[in-house]
Amino acid sequence: MDNFLPKRQRIKQQNRQFILDGARKVFAEQGYGAATVRDIIRATPLAAGTFYNYFTSKEEVRAALNAEMADTLRPRLSEGRAQAVTAEEFLSAFFSSVFALKAEAGLEAADLRAGFEDLRADLENAAQRGVFAPLDAGAVAAALLATADEMAGRLAREGGDTAQATAAATSLFLRGVQPPL
Amino acid sequence: MDNFLPKRQRIKQQNRQFILDGARKVFAEQGYGAATVRDIIRATPLAAGTFYNYFTSKEEVRAALNAEMADTLRPRLSEGRAQAVTAEEFLSAFFSSVFALKAEAGLEAADLRAGFEDLRADLENAAQRGVFAPLDAGAVAAALLATADEMAGRLAREGGDTAQATAAATSLFLRGVQPPL
Amino acid sequence: MDNFLPKRQRIKQQNRQFILDGARKVFAEQGYGAATVRDIIRATPLAAGTFYNYFTSKEEVRAALNAEMADTLRPRLSEGRAQAVTAEEFLSAFFSSVFALKAEAGLEAADLRAGFEDLRADLENAAQRGVFAPLDAGAVAAALLATADEMAGRLAREGGDTAQATAAATSLFLRGVQPPL
Amino acid sequence: MDNFLPKRQRIKQQNRQFILDGARKVFAEQGYGAATVRDIIRATPLAAGTFYNYFTSKEEVRAALNAEMADTLRPRLSEGRAQAVTAEEFLSAFFSSVFALKAEAGLEAADLRAGFEDLRADLENAAQRGVFAPLDAGAVAAALLATADEMAGRLAREGGDTAQATAAATSLFLRGVQPPL
DNA sequence: TATGAATGAGGCTTCATTCAT
DNA sequence: AATGAATGAAGCCTCATTCAT
Numbered sequence: 001m002d003n004f005l006p007k008r009q010r011i012k013q014q015n016r017q018f019i020l021d022g023a024r025k026v027f028a029e030q031g032y033g034a035a036t037v038r039d040i041i042r043a044t045p046l047a048a049g050t051f052y053n054y055f056t057s058k059e060e061v062r063a064a065l066n067a068e069m070a071d072t073l074r075p076r077l078s079e080g081r082a083q084a085v086t087a088e089e090f091l092s093a094f095f096s097s098v099f100a101l102k103a104e105a106g107l108e109a110a111d112l113r114a115g116f117e118d119l120r121a122d123l124e125n126a127a128q129r130g131v132f133a134p135l136d137a138g139a140v141a142a143a144l145l146a147t148a149d150e151m152a153g154r155l156a157r158e159g160g161d162t163a164q165a166t167a168a169a170t171s172l173f174l175r176g177v178q179p180p181l
Numbered sequence: 182m183d184n185f186l187p188k189r190q191r192i193k194q195q196n197r198q199f200i201l202d203g204a205r206k207v208f209a210e211q212g213y214g215a216a217t218v219r220d221i222i223r224a225t226p227l228a229a230g231t232f233y234n235y236f237t238s239k240e241e242v243r244a245a246l247n248a249e250m251a252d253t254l255r256p257r258l259s260e261g262r263a264q265a266v267t268a269e270e271f272l273s274a275f276f277s278s279v280f281a282l283k284a285e286a287g288l289e290a291a292d293l294r295a296g297f298e299d300l301r302a303d304l305e306n307a308a309q310r311g312v313f314a315p316l317d318a319g320a321v322a323a324a325l326l327a328t329a330d331e332m333a334g335r336l337a338r339e340g341g342d343t344a345q346a347t348a349a350a351t352s353l354f355l356r357g358v359q360p361p362l
Numbered sequence: 363m364d365n366f367l368p369k370r371q372r373i374k375q376q377n378r379q380f381i382l383d384g385a386r387k388v389f390a391e392q393g394y395g396a397a398t399v400r401d402i403i404r405a406t407p408l409a410a411g412t413f414y415n416y417f418t419s420k421e422e423v424r425a426a427l428n429a430e431m432a433d434t435l436r437p438r439l440s441e442g443r444a445q446a447v448t449a450e451e452f453l454s455a456f457f458s459s460v461f462a463l464k465a466e467a468g469l470e471a472a473d474l475r476a477g478f479e480d481l482r483a484d485l486e487n488a489a490q491r492g493v494f495a496p497l498d499a500g501a502v503a504a505a506l507l508a509t510a511d512e513m514a515g516r517l518a519r520e521g522g523d524t525a526q527a528t529a530a531a532t533s534l535f536l537r538g539v540q541p542p543l
Numbered sequence: 544m545d546n547f548l549p550k551r552q553r554i555k556q557q558n559r560q561f562i563l564d565g566a567r568k569v570f571a572e573q574g575y576g577a578a579t580v581r582d583i584i585r586a587t588p589l590a591a592g593t594f595y596n597y598f599t600s601k602e603e604v605r606a607a608l609n610a611e612m613a614d615t616l617r618p619r620l621s622e623g624r625a626q627a628v629t630a631e632e633f634l635s636a637f638f639s640s641v642f643a644l645k646a647e648a649g650l651e652a653a654d655l656r657a658g659f660e661d662l663r664a665d666l667e668n669a670a671q672r673g674v675f676a677p678l679d680a681g682a683v684a685a686a687l688l689a690t691a692d693e694m695a696g697r698l699a700r701e702g703g704d705t706a707q708a709t710a711a712a713t714s715l716f717l718r719g720v721q722p723p724l
Numbered sequence: 725t726a727t728g729a730a731t732g733a734g735g736c737t738t739c740a741t742t743c744a745t
Numbered sequence: 746a747a748t749g750a751a752t753g754a755a756g757c758c759t760c761a762t763t764c765a766t
Contacts, residue, residue, distance in 0.1 A: 006745080007744085007745070008744080008745065008748095008749085008750075011750080011751095012750075015750085015751090030214060031212070031213075031214040032212075032214070033211065033212040033213070033214030033215030033216075034213075034214030034215065035214070036734090036735060036736085037735075037736065037737090038734080038735055038736080039735095046751080046752090047751060047752045047753055048736090048737090048752085048753065048754095049737080049738075049739085049751075049752060049753065049754095050750080050751055050752070051737095052736095052737065052738080053749090053750060053751075056737095057736095087358050087359050087360070091358070130360055131360065132358045132359075132360060133356070133357075133358055133359060133360045133361065134360075135349065135352065135353060135358060136349045138335075139332060139346070139349045139350065139353065140353060140358060142328065142331045142332055142335060143324070143327075143328040143331070143332070143350070143353055143354075145331070146324075146327035146328050146330065146331035147323065147324040147327050147328055149327065150323045150324070150326070150327035151320060151323055151324070151327075154319075154323060165320065168316065168317045168320040169320060169324065171316065172316060172320065172321060172324055172354075172357070173324075173353075173357055173358055174357045174358060174359050175314070175356070175357040175359060176314075176353070176354055176355045176356040176357035177268050177272070177313045177314055177316060177321060177354055177355060178268050178313075178314060178355050178356060179268070179311055179312065179313060179314045179315075180314065189725085192725090193725085196725095196726090217759085217760065217761080218760080218761060218762090219759080219760065219761080227726080227727090228726060228727045228728055229727080229728065229729090229761090229762085230726070230727060230728065230729095230762085230763080230764080231725080231726055231727070231728095232761095232762095233761095233762070233763085234725065234726075238761095368766080369765085369766070370727095370728085370729075370765080370766065373729085373730095374729075377729090377730090392576060393574070393575075393576040394574075394576070394577075395573065395574035395575070395576030395577030395578075396575075396576030396577065397576070398755090398756060398757085399756075399757065399758090400755080400756060400757080408730080408731090409730060409731045409732060410731085410732065410733095410757095410758090411730075411731060411732065411733095411758080411759075411760085412729080412730055412731070413758095414757095414758065414759080415728090415729060415730075418758095419757095449720050449721050449722070453720070492722055493722065494720045494721075494722060495718070495719075495720055495721060495722045495723065496722075497711065497714065497715060497720060498711045500697075501694060501708070501711045501712065501715065502715060502720060504690065504693045504694055504697060505686070505689075505690040505693070505694070505712070505715055505716075507693070508686075508689035508690050508692065508693035508694075509685065509686040509689050509690055511689065512685045512686070512688070512689035513682060513685055513686070513689075516681075516685060527682065530678065530679045530682045531682060531686070533678065534678060534682065534683060534686055534716075534719070535686075535715075535719055535720055536719045536720060536721050537676070537718070537719040537721060538676075538715070538716055538717045538718040538719035539630050539634070539675045539676055539678060539683060539716055539717060540630050540675075540676060540717050540718060541630070541673055541674065541675060541676045541677075542676065551746085554746085555746080558746090558747090579738085579739065579740080580739080580740060580741090581738080581739065581740075589747080589748090590747060590748045590749055591740090591741085591748080591749065591750090592741085592742075592743080592747070592748060592749065592750095593746080593747055593748070593749095594740095594741095595740095595741070595742085596746065596747075600740095
């Protein structure tokens with residue numbers, strides 16, 4: 001945010017970000033397991049050795065990426081839920097924010113999993129306010145996250161209308177699959 | 182199945198199976214991306230060169246593994262749903278068979294995804310029979326599979342009662358999260 | 363010695379020897395510390411990866427080299443001393459065999475040190491037979507080895523007559539530096 | 544010695560000394576060959592680039608270290624021999640000064656070798672005065688230095704009494720190993 | 725067909741050295 | 746002058762793959 005930094009510091013921050021961005025891209029394309037440090041460097045304008053001025057391993061980059069995600073994404077992930085007063089608003093806010101973040105920021109399953117506790121807490125809270133049925137919040141949170149991730153993946157791979165997907169998912173979790181009597 | 186094969190054939194089948202078993206183990210432990218052909222061989226009593234008499238790449242082994250899964254697991258995965266006459270029976274059969282297969286056969290997300298089309302077809306069928314509400318079958322299938330996989334993973338990692346988990350999942354998808362009026 | 367080996371075995375032995383020979387040369391030229399595994403490979407007709415089929419580190423090569431030295435050199439190093447009946451014969455045999463081995467086999471300080479115990483035992487034995495004065499055998503052995511190594515090095519570097527050097531060293535240790543009365 | 548220097552000069556001298564001290568330590572621990580410039584810098588409070596303001600290579604540092612040794616150690620190494628009037632005094636002074644310097648200053652083989660010429664000159668001188676038998680001074684110097692280094696090393700590694708070691712070495716070189724008639 | 729050693733490409737990491745600050 | 750990050754060469758090691766046996 002603040003650009004009033006000595007030049008060296010600014011370059012360091014920039015290079016660190018180059019590596020994080022490259023890693024995000026590489027991890028998304030090949031998966032964490034298949035990615036190599038060299039792949040990360042190659043996704044960067046930096047020289048091979050420079051990687052090790054910033055991180056000591058692929059794992060450390062992942063950790064930094066997760067931390068970054070936590071800082072920037074988790075707030076956005078939960079923001080819509082805060083003011084939800086009905087279950088429908090809650091679900092709708094949840095799914096649309098996941099779909100949006102996946103599209104714009106390459107949100108991944110691991111990042112979502114990091115939001116598990118937030119979501120569960122919000123669900124428990126909502127259940128106590130009577131907004132939700134008194135279900136096992138952990139199970140519901142897991143179901144919501146898994147479903148959102150899977151559907152977001154499908155949207156990304158196969159295209160589709162985000163609004164419509166949000167509506168479908170919301171409806172499913174709101175009323176279930178039981179046919180109207 | 183049939184053991185009346187000439188010796189050569191039998192050994193060939195056995196070696197092929199060694200490789201598949203080794204690969205399944207290695208993929209499960211390290212993930213497909215991080216696994217190497219050497220890792221697979223090492224999980225086997227065979228020599229390095231022998232691998233290439235059966236497969237030409239890691240990818241080909243994965244394909245064979247998927248086919249094997251499809252042959253042996255998919256039937257078991259869908260068997261319970263065939264005779265379901267209510268949505269509740271359908272969901273219950275689905276979740277309990279996934280949880281059981283995960284526990285006994287190390288079923289993985291990819292295997293489940295292979296069951297996607299079956300499940301969607303069954304869902305569409307059921308919807309036409311009026312057993313389910315007329316929802317987007319693709320979205321529902323994705324939600325069910327993702328949820329089942331996630332919950333099965335949690336059961337495997339943290340322990341828990343399979344029957345209870347089945348009941349919770351079934352209830353969630355049957356009636357949704359809306360509180361009773 | 364035995365050449366009646368299947369071809370594969372023969373090649374393996376040969377390659378192992380390539381590496382040992384390369385390593386001996388490289389260690390002698392640059393010293394053990396400065397030598398790299400790559401240097402060793404380069405002193406060989408083999409490919410880089412082949413090194414690791416035989417050894418896992420530079421250190422392991424050194425150990426093998428030491429073992430080889432012990433097997434082939436130590437007997438030759440001590441052979442002359444066995445039948446020595448006077449101190450003069452003993453010393454003369456010792457120095458001439460060290461000078462000869464250094465010249466023909468690149469004997470090194472470490473190899474000599476491996477002969478320390480042999481030499482000390484022989485010295486103690488000789489002292490008990492009255493061939494030597496009753497001195498501290500360890501100190502004498504250390505002095506003899508260090509002197510022999512140093513003088514052999516000088517001979518190798520600066521040239522000189524082996525026989526004369528043997529005589530000088532023998533005389534020094536036989537009678538000491540005290541002037542005749 | 545002189546501290547009346549402008550501040551800049553003083554700091555320069557200090558940094559140079561940091562490098563020399565670090566290098567001495569590193570060379571002693573890993574050997575010259577295995578040591579890297581980075582190792583030297585790391586043994587120093589200085590930054591990487593600073594090294595090159597003082598030296599251009601590891602080799603140059605070694606040269607400086609040798610020069611330093613020559614200046615400070617060689618005088619002490621030969622001081623005892625100056626007033627020796629008998630061979631016994633000469634030898635005793637030589638060995639005890641080597642053992643002492645090794646213990647307190649980490650004297651190394653290379654440093655000793657730097658004392659070779661001094662020692663040979665002293666030996667020749669002494670031989671002309673009739674204190675020593677008329678032996679090849681070069682060979683005797685080599686023998687004395689090699690023995691002293693080896694025994695000093697043993698003392699350092701295995702402990703032992705310096706005075707006793709001095710006596711043993713002196714006796715050996717004074718009278719040789721020949722048994723009394 | 726099975727074996728396992730050889731190969732050299734390529735990944736990981738550290739190094740010497742430079743140079744903007 | 747001191748700093749310390751950037752660079753890319755080069756060392757270490759493992760890998761996929763081939764091929765003689």
